[in-house]
Each structure stands twice: as C-alpha cells, then as structure tokens.
Amino acid sequence: MLESWRWYGPYDNIALSEVRHTGASGIVTALHEVPYGDVWTRDAIADRRQEIERAGLKWVMVESLPIHERIKRDDGDLSQLFANYRQSMANLAEQGVNAICYNFMPLLDWTRTDxxxxxxxxxxxxxxxxxxxxxxxxxxxxxxEAAEDYPADVLEGAKAWFEASGEEERNTLLASIMSGLPGAFDRYDIAGLRKALALYDGIGREQLRVHYKRFLEEVVPAAEDLGVRLCVHPDDPPRDILGLPRIVSNADDIAWIMGAVDSRANGLTLCSGSLGANPANDVPAIARQFGDRIHFAHLRNVAKDADGSFEEAEHLDGDTDMVDLVRALLEEEARRKQEGRADSNIVFRPDHGHEMLMDAERQNPPGYPLIGRMKGLAELRGVIRALA
Structure with missing residues (x-):
C-alpha cells in the first residue's frame, strides 16, 4: 500500500519538508484556491506538482476536484460546468495526476458539532x-421537519442543551457545523444557511440520484479515455443532514453508483470513518465487496454511541476492525498484482487524527494535525508490515 498525506497547499501550516518526516511518499492535495466550477489550468497544476516534487514527494491523488452545487441540484444549463470538469481532468492527466477523489454531498462536505x-x-x-x-x-x-429525524430522548436532550446554552455556545456550535462547508472562504450565518438549503427544496433521494447519474454519464467516459480513475467519497456522516438527502452511505448505495456507469474509472474512496459511523455498515465486508473499484482508502476509526453520536477514535481502537480492513485491502492488492494491473498498489492516507502535544499551536484544518496523523500513520504502517 502506498502511504500518502493530505496537504492543503498554501492553506496548510504543515510544510512539505515536515511531511517527509512522517515517512509518507505521496501527497494528496487540490487547487483549493480555484473557485468551484472553474477550470484547473495546466500551469497551475504544473506549478503545484513541481512544488511537491521539489520536496522529494509525488502528487498521487487529487482531493478534491469539487462538483459545483448547481450540478448537484441540476440547476439550469450545466454544459459549461461539465466541460470545465472534463478539461480539468485532462489537464491533470497531462501532468501525470490520474486519480481523483470527489464527493456528491449536498452543500456540506462533512458535519461535526465539536x-x-x-x-x-x-x-x-x-x-x-x-x-x-x-x-x-x-x-x-x-x-x-427536523424533529422527525431524531428519537424522543435526543429531542429532549436537544431542548435541554438549547435552554441551558448561551450566545457563545451557540455561535461555537454554528462555527463547528459550518467548518464542513467546502471551499476556503464560504461560511453562513443562520439566515444564509436557510437560503442555501432552500435551493434544495423538492430534491429528495431519488431525484439526487438522477442528478448524480447525469454527472457520471458526463464525466466517466472522458475519464476512461484519459486513463483517470474517479473515486467517490462516502457521506460524512452517512445519514441525511439538515433535511438534505445523502446517497453514498452504505453498500446498497455504493452498488447503485458502481452500476450507474459500470466502468473501472467509476470507483470508490473507501473511507472507514465515514462508513463506520453507520452501525449497519460492516466496513471490511464493504472493502471486500467493492475491492476491484477501490482506488483510494481513508483509514480512520470512530467510536459510536447508541443515540447516533460518534467521535474520532484512535486509528486502531474504534468500532471498525482496522486489522481486518487492512487485510482486505492487502488481499485486493495481491489479486491485482496477479492480474498485472498497473494500479495494484492502493493509495491510502491516515485520515483525521487527534490533536496532541504541540498540534493545537499549529491551527491546522480541523482533523488534520501533524502529530496526531503521524501517530495514526505509524500504527497503520505497523499493521500493514505485520500482515504483509
């Protein structure tokens, strides 16, 4: 398995020289400064690739080439947005970057309350x-309609928390939830969030699937021609949020996606934390079921509570059997090597991590500390070495 590290480019307080200290050889990054829907130019991609290579590392995965919200809503004439996405893929492939992680979560990329x-x-x-x-x-x-989405005990606890909370606590909660918005700058207040959510009125699960299938039909054939592997990231968390439907949350969803456009270029990012937050998901079993289409793995763990709460656990100590999951990925690698596939080595990264020691001083993006992730990578490296 190929060790990689997510790096936020000019928005990251961790230097590439420090990433080398972790032992990872691959970089997972994106042109986060480019507005959603715009073309990633050849020059901008080349500059970022050369910056990474000068540090002795390799750009092995894009995370993410984002999908414009208008595509998710099927809003208006989308021909230019689809053309721009295909051109960005072509420009990446020209620079030797041929694997792209993305997600199809409406509005929020991920959601946490703390x-x-x-x-x-x-x-x-x-x-x-x-x-x-x-x-x-x-x-x-x-x-x-929000009260319909929660059991009675959670509703009672929610009322108690709200009545006991002050303005500062409520603002902190809003800021935490808004941290999951994609992009570097956009954040909403309550009124702005209501307006953004209103744009999705009338779009339910089945309608969002129709929009997603159109996206796949527009871009997967081009990916095949370019030798690019697309890999969708599961919903985080794997449940409807803010009344928005989520359609990449379990094995049935993944099977539908893989079948919507049946091509190896239409693949999966196996995120053990996102899938693991759903008590019904057996993550190692999902890895074995869709092994042929896994192009990227996010390895992290979560510890779940009975009421639907969860938190990021240590990489080897959460609810998912990380040793069995790694075993499943290594088995898939061995199968690919027997077939002679060029993509036999699965790229993975230690996803998220606890802030510890000097991490809090670095003010990195939530979930992406230096020391906490390096600890997770070391643990995963030990599991991989032992199983191999």
Whole structure:
C-alpha cells in the first residue's frame, strides 16, 4: 500500500519538508484556491506538482476536484460546468495526476458539532453529538421537519442543551457545523444557511440520484479515455443532514453508483470513518465487496454511541476492525498484482487524527494535525508490515 498525506497547499501550516518526516511518499492535495466550477489550468497544476516534487514527494491523488452545487441540484444549463470538469481532468492527466477523489454531498462536505472534544489522554478530537445537532436544526435553524429525524430522548436532550446554552455556545456550535462547508472562504450565518438549503427544496433521494447519474454519464467516459480513475467519497456522516438527502452511505448505495456507469474509472474512496459511523455498515465486508473499484482508502476509526453520536477514535481502537480492513485491502492488492494491473498498489492516507502535544499551536484544518496523523500513520504502517 502506498502511504500518502493530505496537504492543503498554501492553506496548510504543515510544510512539505515536515511531511517527509512522517515517512509518507505521496501527497494528496487540490487547487483549493480555484473557485468551484472553474477550470484547473495546466500551469497551475504544473506549478503545484513541481512544488511537491521539489520536496522529494509525488502528487498521487487529487482531493478534491469539487462538483459545483448547481450540478448537484441540476440547476439550469450545466454544459459549461461539465466541460470545465472534463478539461480539468485532462489537464491533470497531462501532468501525470490520474486519480481523483470527489464527493456528491449536498452543500456540506462533512458535519461535526465539536471540533475539540476531549480525549481520554488529554488531546482533542472531532465529534458529532446527536443532541447538539438536533438543537441546531430544531431550535437555531428552526427547520420545521427536523424533529422527525431524531428519537424522543435526543429531542429532549436537544431542548435541554438549547435552554441551558448561551450566545457563545451557540455561535461555537454554528462555527463547528459550518467548518464542513467546502471551499476556503464560504461560511453562513443562520439566515444564509436557510437560503442555501432552500435551493434544495423538492430534491429528495431519488431525484439526487438522477442528478448524480447525469454527472457520471458526463464525466466517466472522458475519464476512461484519459486513463483517470474517479473515486467517490462516502457521506460524512452517512445519514441525511439538515433535511438534505445523502446517497453514498452504505453498500446498497455504493452498488447503485458502481452500476450507474459500470466502468473501472467509476470507483470508490473507501473511507472507514465515514462508513463506520453507520452501525449497519460492516466496513471490511464493504472493502471486500467493492475491492476491484477501490482506488483510494481513508483509514480512520470512530467510536459510536447508541443515540447516533460518534467521535474520532484512535486509528486502531474504534468500532471498525482496522486489522481486518487492512487485510482486505492487502488481499485486493495481491489479486491485482496477479492480474498485472498497473494500479495494484492502493493509495491510502491516515485520515483525521487527534490533536496532541504541540498540534493545537499549529491551527491546522480541523482533523488534520501533524502529530496526531503521524501517530495514526505509524500504527497503520505497523499493521500493514505485520500482515504483509
């Protein structure tokens, strides 16, 4: 397996020279400064690739080449947006970057209610607290149907939290949830979020699938011609959020996607944390079921609560059997090598990590500390070495 590291380019306080200290050889990054829907130019891609290579590393995966919200909503004439996406893929392929992670989550890329939940040994982690999410949806956002999405005990806890909270606590909750918005700059207040959500009125699960299939039909044939592998990232968390449907949450969803355009270029990012937040998902079994189409793996763990809450666990100590998951990926690698496939080595990265020691001083993007991720990578490296 090929060790990689997510790096946010000019927005990252971790230098490429420090990434080399982790032992990872591959970089996972994107042109985060380019507005969604615009073409990634050859020159901008070449500059980023050369910057990475000067540090002795290789750009092995794009994360992400984002999909414009208008495509997700099937809003108006999308021909230019699809053309721009195909051109960006072509420009990446020309520079030797031929694997692209993306997601099809409406509006929010991921959702957490706490960015600094305490861990057992003194660090902090990301957490999704069901009662706080319900408090936000029902009492702050005042979404009319929100109460239908939560059990009675969570509704009771949400009301209690809201009544006991002050302006500072509510603002912190809003900021935590808004941290999952894609892009470097856009953030909403309550009124702005209501307007953004209103654009999705009338778009349910089946309609969003129709929009997603159109996207796949527009871009996968071009990816095949270019030798590019696309790999969708599962929903995070794997449940409807803010009344928005989620359609990449379990094995049935993944099977539908793989069949919508049946091509190896239409692949999967196996994110053990996102899938692992759904109690019904057996993540190692999903890895074995869709092994042929896994082009990228995010390896992290979560610990779940009965009410739907979860938090980022240590990489080897959450609810997912990480050793069995790694075994499944190594088995798939061996199968590919027997077939002589060029993509026999699966790219993975340690996903998220606890903030520990000096991490908090670095003010990196939530979930992406230096020391916490390096600890996770070392643990995963040990599992891989032992199994291999």
């Amino acid at each position: 960015l600094t939940a305490p861990t057992r040994y003194g660090g902090t982690c990301l957490r999704f607290e069901a009662t706080r999410m319900a408090a936000f949806e029902i009492h702050m956002l005042e979404r009319e």
